[in-house]
Amino acid sequence: MHTQTKPIAIVNVMDNRLFALGLVVLGLALLSVLALRFGLRSMGFTDIWASFVAFDPLNASHIVVQEIRLPRLVAAVLAGASLGMAGALMQGMTRNPLADPGLLGVNAGASLGVVICIMLLGVTNPASFIWVALGGGFLASLIVFFLGGAGRGSPARLILAGAAVSALFLAISRGLLLISQQTLDVYRFWVLGGFDGAQFSTIIALAPFFGIGALLAGLATFSLNALILGQDTAKGLGIRVGLAQLLVGLAIVVLCAATVAMAGPIAFVGLIVPHLARWIAGPDMRWMVGFSACLGACLLVAADLLGRLAIFGGNMQAGVMAALIGGPVLIWLVRRHGVHKL
Amino acid sequence: MMTQGSLRIGRFSVLLHRRGIVVAGVLLALVFAIAILAVQLGRYPMALPQILATLSGGGDAIAEMIVLDNRLPRILTAIGAGAAFGFAGAMFQTMLRNPLASPDVIGFSAGASCGALMGMMAFGSTFVLPGALIGGLLTAFAVLALSWHRGIQPYRLILIGIGASLTLSALADLMMSRLDMLTAAEMAKWLVGTLNARNWTDVIMIWIGLLILVPIALWLQFALSRLAMEDDIATGLGVALSPARLAVTVTGVALVALAVSVVGPLPFVAFISGPIARRLVKGARPALLAAATVGALITLLADTAARAMPVVQLPAGVFTAVIGAPVLMWLLVVQFNKGKI
Amino acid sequence: MVEPARLRAEALNVGFNRVPVLRELSFDVPDGKTTVIVGPNACGKSTLLRSLARLERVGAGTVILDGKSIQKQSSKSVAKRLAILPQTPTAPEGLRVKDLVARGRTPHQSPLRQWSVDDARAIEQALHMTGLTDSANRALDTLSGGQRQRAWIAMALAQNTDILLLDEPTTYLDLTHQIELLTLVQKLNQETGRTVAMVLHDINLAARFADQIVALKDGKVRHQGTPDQVVTADIMQDIFDLPCTVIRSPVHDHPLVIPA
Numbered sequence: 049m050h051t052q053t054k055p056i057a058i059v060n061v062m063d064n065r066l067f068a069l070g071l072v073v074l075g076l077a078l079l080s081v082l083a084l085r086f087g088l089r090s091m092g093f094t095d096i097w098a099s100f101v102a103f104d105p106l107n108a109s110h111i112v113v114q115e116i117r118l119p120r121l122v123a124a125v126l127a128g129a130s131l132g133m134a135g136a137l138m139q140g141m142t143r144n145p146l147a148d149p150g151l152l153g154v155n156a157g158a159s160l161g162v163v164i165c166i167m168l169l170g171v172t173n174p175a176s177f178i179w180v181a182l183g184g185g186f187l188a189s190l191i192v193f194f195l196g197g198a199g200r201g202s203p204a205r206l207i208l209a210g211a212a213v214s215a216l217f218l219a220i221s222r223g224l225l226l227i228s229q230q231t232l233d234v235y236r237f238w239v240l241g242g243f244d245g246a247q248f249s250t251i252i253a254l255a256p257f258f259g260i261g262a263l264l265a266g267l268a269t270f271s272l273n274a275l276i277l278g279q280d281t282a283k284g285l286g287i288r289v290g291l292a293q294l295l296v297g298l299a300i301v302v303l304c305a306a307t308v309a310m311a312g313p314i315a316f317v318g319l320i321v322p323h324l325a326r327w328i329a330g331p332d333m334r335w336m337v338g339f340s341a342c343l344g345a346c347l348l349v350a351a352d353l354l355g356r357l358a359i360f361g362g363n364m365q366a367g368v369m370a371a372l373i374g375g376p377v378l379i380w381l382v383r384r385h386g387v388h389k390l
Numbered sequence: 391m392m393t394q395g396s397l398r399i400g401r402f403s404v405l406l407h408r409r410g411i412v413v414a415g416v417l418l419a420l421v422f423a424i425a426i427l428a429v430q431l432g433r434y435p436m437a438l439p440q441i442l443a444t445l446s447g448g449g450d451a452i453a454e455m456i457v458l459d460n461r462l463p464r465i466l467t468a469i470g471a472g473a474a475f476g477f478a479g480a481m482f483q484t485m486l487r488n489p490l491a492s493p494d495v496i497g498f499s500a501g502a503s504c505g506a507l508m509g510m511m512a513f514g515s516t517f518v519l520p521g522a523l524i525g526g527l528l529t530a531f532a533v534l535a536l537s538w539h540r541g542i543q544p545y546r547l548i549l550i551g552i553g554a555s556l557t558l559s560a561l562a563d564l565m566m567s568r569l570d571m572l573t574a575a576e577m578a579k580w581l582v583g584t585l586n587a588r589n590w591t592d593v594i595m596i597w598i599g600l601l602i603l604v605p606i607a608l609w610l611q612f613a614l615s616r617l618a619m620e621d622d623i624a625t626g627l628g629v630a631l632s633p634a635r636l637a638v639t640v641t642g643v644a645l646v647a648l649a650v651s652v653v654g655p656l657p658f659v660a661f662i663s664g665p666i667a668r669r670l671v672k673g674a675r676p677a678l679l680a681a682a683t684v685g686a687l688i689t690l691l692a693d694t695a696a697r698a699m700p701v702v703q704l705p706a707g708v709f710t711a712v713i714g715a716p717v718l719m720w721l722l723v724v725q726f727n728k729g730k731i
Numbered sequence: 732m733v734e735p736a737r738l739r740a741e742a743l744n745v746g747f748n749r750v751p752v753l754r755e756l757s758f759d760v761p762d763g764k765t766t767v768i769v770g771p772n773a774c775g776k777s778t779l780l781r782s783l784a785r786l787e788r789v790g791a792g793t794v795i796l797d798g799k800s801i802q803k804q805s806s807k808s809v810a811k812r813l814a815i816l817p818q819t820p821t822a823p824e825g826l827r828v829k830d831l832v833a834r835g836r837t838p839h840q841s842p843l844r845q846w847s848v849d850d851a852r853a854i855e856q857a858l859h860m861t862g863l864t865d866s867a868n869r870a871l872d873t874l875s876g877g878q879r880q881r882a883w884i885a886m887a888l889a890q891n892t893d894i895l896l897l898d899e900p901t902t903y904l905d906l907t908h909q910i911e912l913l914t915l916v917q918k919l920n921q922e923t924g925r926t927v928a929m930v931l932h933d934i935n936l937a938a939r940f941a942d943q944i945v946a947l948k949d950g951k952v953r954h955q956g957t958p959d960q961v962v963t964a965d966i967m968q969d970i971f972d973l974p975c976t977v978i979r980s981p982v983h984d985h986p987l988v989i990p991a
Contacts, residue, residue, distance in 0.1 A: 396845065402843045404846070405845040609842045612840070613842075619823065619834065620820065622815075622817040622820070625806060626817070627834060674822070
C-alpha cells in the first residue's frame, strides 16, 4: 500500500474532476473546429459555418468540409473515444500497465481476415472489408476468450492467450503479404487507412456497433469498480464475477472491432490514453473510462489534424501521430507527477 | 518425492531443481536433433553421410560451401541468438513481475529499429547494424535514466518504457514512409529479423558473448528469484533491490544487443520463451536455462522453416510467432484441462 | 547498567506526500519481550513498524539497530538479525509452502551457497513449529487464510533472527486462527527468547498476548507499559475516543475492554 506517489497535481489544481472533464470536452470542441478549418485546402471559418447553415453544392470548400473533413472528424472522434474506453477497460480488467486492448486479438484477427479475403477471394473493394474485419476480429477474440480460460482463468492467462493469438495471426498475415505482392498492394491502403477516405455510409453502418459498445462499456464500468476491489469483495457486493468479466471483455471487443472495421488497425492509442487519463481520473473506473473516451477523441482528432498538415507530407497515419504526441506526454507525466498505480 | 536436491562441496552448495534440469536437458536434446535435421534441409537437400564426409574433410567444393559456409554458421547463430533472447526475456519478465514484459519494454527493439533506419537513411546499408545497436543501447539507457527514482522502480520503468517504445515505433513508421519502395522493402525484411548470410564471425561473436554473459545471468538467478517477490518482502529478506535490478537490466540489455547484432530484432522469441519455459518447469522460478533452450529451439525451427520453405523466401522472423505461439496456446489449454489457472 | 535495546527509534519523522505521520517519535523495542503497538487508524502504527524494519524512508531521526543506524548497515546483515512480515503479503503464483519458507533463508545464502545443511534444518524446524510439515508441498494459493499466514510466519522463522516484526498478522483471519497464530508467536517468544513486536488492531488480543503495549496517537507514543498499566478506561478514551468499561478477563486474567 505504500507506493511512492507524489501529489496528483492536476487534480489538486483543478480540485474537481467534473471541471477537468469540462475542460477536456471544450478542448475537443476546439480541436474539432480546427480540424475542420485546417488541411491541404485552406479556407476560412466563414466557409465552414456557411457549409453547415447554407450548404452550396457547387462550392468546393463546402464540399471539402461536409464530405471530407466532417466524416473524417466524426470517424476520428468515434475511434478515439472507442479505443480510449477499450483501453481503460482493458487496464482495469487485467491490472497490467502493458495490456493493450488489441491484445484480445481483435486487430490481429481483423488484419488476417482482410488479408485472407484479398488473397483467396480476390476482394478489393474497401467497403466490403468492414464486415470481414468485424468478423475476423470477433472470431479471433473468441479464440482468445476460450484459450484464456473462458472467463474462469486469471487475467494473466487471458493476456498471455491474447498475446499468443495476436502474434500468431499477425505473423501469418505478414507471411502471406510477403508471398503475394498483389495482396500487399491492396492491403497496404487498408492498413494505413486511418481516416483517409472516411465516409458517412461506413460510419452509419457501424454506428450500432459503436452504440452497443458504448452501452456495454458503461455497464462494464460499474462492475469493474467492484472487481477492482478483489473478487471476494465483489461477490460480497452482489457482482457475479464471471459475468462481469465477460461483460468487460465483450465491451472491449465490440469497441475495438467497430474501430478496426471503420479505420483499419490503429495501434498505440488504446495503450497510451488510459495512462494519460489516470492522473486526472483517479481510481474510479467510471471517471477513468469517461476521461479516456474524451482524451482518446482529442488525441486522435489532434493526431489526424497534424497528420494532414502539409508539414508532414499531407497524409500521415493517425495512430502514428497519436503515439508521437502521446509518448512524450506520458514520459513527462511520469517524471513530473510520479506513478499512480492502477 | 524429491523434486530438488543440492550439490554440496565443502561450504558451497547449489540448488538443483530436478524438473528444471530434465526440461532443459530434453529441450537441449531436441535442439541437437533439429540441428542435425536442419543441416540436411534447404534448397539443396543433402543426406547425413554426405554432410559428415564434408565435415571430415572429404566432399566436393559445393557441399563444403553449403555446409560449412552457409548452413552450419546459420544454425549455430540461430541457436546462440535464440538462447540470448530467451535469457533476456525471462530475466525482464521476472524482474518486472509482468508476463507481458520483454526487452522491448525498455524500448530496445523500437530504438534499434529507429537507429537502423536512421543509419540507412543517413549513411547507407552498411550502417544499418551499428545504427541498430547504438539506437537500442541509447534507448535502453535513456529509459533507465528517465525512470530512475532512488533506484529502479519496476512500474515507473514500464510506463516510461511504453512511452519511449511507442514514440520510437511511431518515428520508425514515419521514417519508413519516407523511404523509396525498394529500400523500404529491404528494411522491412531486416526489421523482421533474418538469418540470411550468417558467417563464422557471427557465430564466434554470439557464442563468446554467451560465454561471458550466461554465467553472469545464472549468477543473478539467485537474486532474480527473490526480486520476483514484492519489494517489501524482498527488502525484508535482505535483498538490495536497486543494485540487483540494475545488474539484471544491464545483463539483459547486453544479451539482447548481442542477439540483435547477429539476427536483427527477431520478434517474439524474447517474449514467449519465458512463459513457455515456466509452464514446462512448473513452480514459481525464473527458469532461465529452460527459457534459453526454448528460445534456441524456436529460433532454430523458425530459421529451418524459412530455409526449407519451397517456392518462396520468407524471413525467419515470420516463423517465430507461427511456431512459438501455438506452443504457448497448447500449454494454456493443457493446464486449463488439468484445472490449473 | 541496563543495556540499550537492540532496536530503537530516535526522534523519527516519517511522512507521505508531505503529510507527516510520525512526529519526533522515540521508542525502544524491549528485548526478549512481546510488544504490541496499538492505536487508532492512521496513527502511524504500521509506519512505525515498517520504519523500524527499514522499509520506509525516514525524513528525520534515525532507527538504530545494535548501536548503528540501520540505514548504514547492509540490507543483508540487517536481515540476519531482523525479520519483518508486512501486511497482506503476496507471493508469485504457484509457489509452494516449502519454497516460500525456503525464501526465508535468503540472508544466509548467496549464489554459491544456495542450500546448506543449516538451511535445510532451519526450514524443517520452521515448518514443524508452525505445524505445516504435512502441507509443505502444497501450493500456497490452495491453503486457507490461516494456513497461508502460518506459512508466511514460517518464512520469517526460517530467517532465524533475534527480532521479529509482524504488521497486522491477524488480518483476514477468523477468531480461532487469530488466537492460534498469536499463541504460536507467544510460544516462540517464550521458548526462544526472540524479541517480537507487532501491530494489532484488536486491543483485547493485545491485552492478552503482550508483555508490553505501546499506544500511539497522532504520530507519537502516548502510553507505554504492561497491559495492566495501559489498558484502562481513561487511556482507551484518550487513545481511541472510546468510552468503555475495563474488566478483568475471567479466563486469562488480563484487562478486557467492553465498549460502551
